[in-house]
Amino acid sequence: MTARQPDPRLSPGLTAWLDTHAGALDDGSHDAAEVLPQLAAAGVFRLGVPAAQGGTPGTDIGDAIEAVSQVAEHSVAAAFVAWGQRVFIEYLLRSPNAALSQAWLAPLLAGEVAGATALSNAMKFLSGIESLQIEARQEGAHWVLDGRMPWVTNLRKQGFLVAAAVSAPDGTPAVVALPHDIAGLTRSADLDLLALQSSNTAALEVRGVRIDPQWLIHPDARQYLPRARPAFAGLQCGLSIGLARRALRAAGEAGQGQASRGILGEPLQALARQLDEATARLVDGVRSERFVAEPWLLFESRIALAEIASQAVQLELQASGGAAYLKPAGDGFARRWREAAFLPIVTPSLVQLKTELARRRARLAAEGAA
Numbered sequence: 001m002t003a004r005q006p007d008p009r010l011s012p013g014l015t016a017w018l019d020t021h022a023g024a025l026d027d028g029s030h031d032a033a034e035v036l037p038q039l040a041a042a043g044v045f046r047l048g049v050p051a052a053q054g055g056t057p058g059t060d061i062g063d064a065i066e067a068v069s070q071v072a073e074h075s076v077a078a079a080f081v082a083w084g085q086r087v088f089i090e091y092l093l094r095s096p097n098a099a100l101s102q103a104w105l106a107p108l109l110a111g112e113v114a115g116a117t118a119l120s121n122a123m124k125f126l127s128g129i130e131s132l133q134i135e136a137r138q139e140g141a142h143w144v145l146d147g148r149m150p151w152v153t154n155l156r157k158q159g160f161l162v163a164a165a166v167s168a169p170d171g172t173p174a175v176v177a178l179p180h181d182i183a184g185l186t187r188s189a190d191l192d193l194l195a196l197q198s199s200n201t202a203a204l205e206v207r208g209v210r211i212d213p214q215w216l217i218h219p220d221a222r223q224y225l226p227r228a229r230p231a232f233a234g235l236q237c238g239l240s241i242g243l244a245r246r247a248l249r250a251a252g253e254a255g256q257g258q259a260s261r262g263i264l265g266e267p268l269q270a271l272a273r274q275l276d277e278a279t280a281r282l283v284d285g286v287r288s289e290r291f292v293a294e295p296w297l298l299f300e301s302r303i304a305l306a307e308i309a310s311q312a313v314q315l316e317l318q319a320s321g322g323a324a325y326l327k328p329a330g331d332g333f334a335r336r337w338r339e340a341a342f343l344p345i346v347t348p349s350l351v352q353l354k355t356e357l358a359r360r361r362a363r364l365a366a367e368g369a370a
Helices: 012-027 032-041 061-074 076-093 098-109 120-126 221-261 265-288 295-325 331-342 350-369
Strands: 114-118 134-139 142-152 160-167 173-179 185-187 202-211 216-218
Touching: 012 032, 012 061, 012 076, 012 331, 032 076, 061 076, 061 221, 061 265, 076 098, 076 114, 076 160, 076 221, 076 331, 114 120, 114 142, 120 160, 120 173, 120 221, 142 160, 142 173, 173 202, 173 221, 216 221, 221 265, 221 295, 221 331, 265 295, 295 331, 295 350
Parallel strands: 114 160, 134 160
Antiparallel strands: 134 142, 142 202, 160 173, 173 216, 185 202
């Protein structure tokens, strides 16, 4: 199997930093506050953002997905942060609230403020999987919010904005932004994760938070989120793409490349082709906006890429043999094994997506029989 060539969009300085700290970012022994500035300094968040709004000219959302993928080749913890930040930026780019975007895009692109997405609940709400977790009531010109966000990434202690879905006073699902220092918003201690610990992942309590229209990202999530979902999930798929690439490369190099020339050569090449094809389908679907009208194809891409990543890590284990189970030689493999375990459960989980696809198949079958 031919080794994938490095892409020039990730700077050598960033890749060196990620490689040096990947293990510590995974187990939480490296300061999570350093991740965002490193990614921002390398221009990761500017890819796919219009040049007039501070982005890199000539790039689009496909380039942003590729950047997250490249970060994930070195550290899925860092890529998880990159995903949260870039998705929040995408929310502002798609918001009709121009004043909100104008106020916050520059510090978000520069990594001075963290952007956290707590809209997984809303994505599941759209599919009828669960109800919204934050309720709003009207008090004069303000909304008063109460609820909880149990799992949110990129809640950088130095300052963050979080995007949340709320049930508006009239029952309409809306999307709002909440700054870290607003009264009534409380961040928990970091969640004790199995991996990806330096990702500033915590829970948020929302008790009597008062907001005015300046914090409204969109007044109707049912209109807004179907168009934002392809970028949300497409960027998220970068975690699987990058991890699969790295595991396949490690498998191909195991035993001085003996694995790629021996009995595992054919499965490695076949899985690499599947990965390339699935990645191309994903990026094309997001770029063309096909996934807006046909979201089930997006769900299928997310499932396929997560499963490819899991298979890639299994092939790395087989190719490396006992060396993968020894410290310190196997530390990189052990980290990738833990990273792969995260991919099926990151919201929306593979079980939730497969359930939604099964419901669709059942509806189509019932309509066909009618």
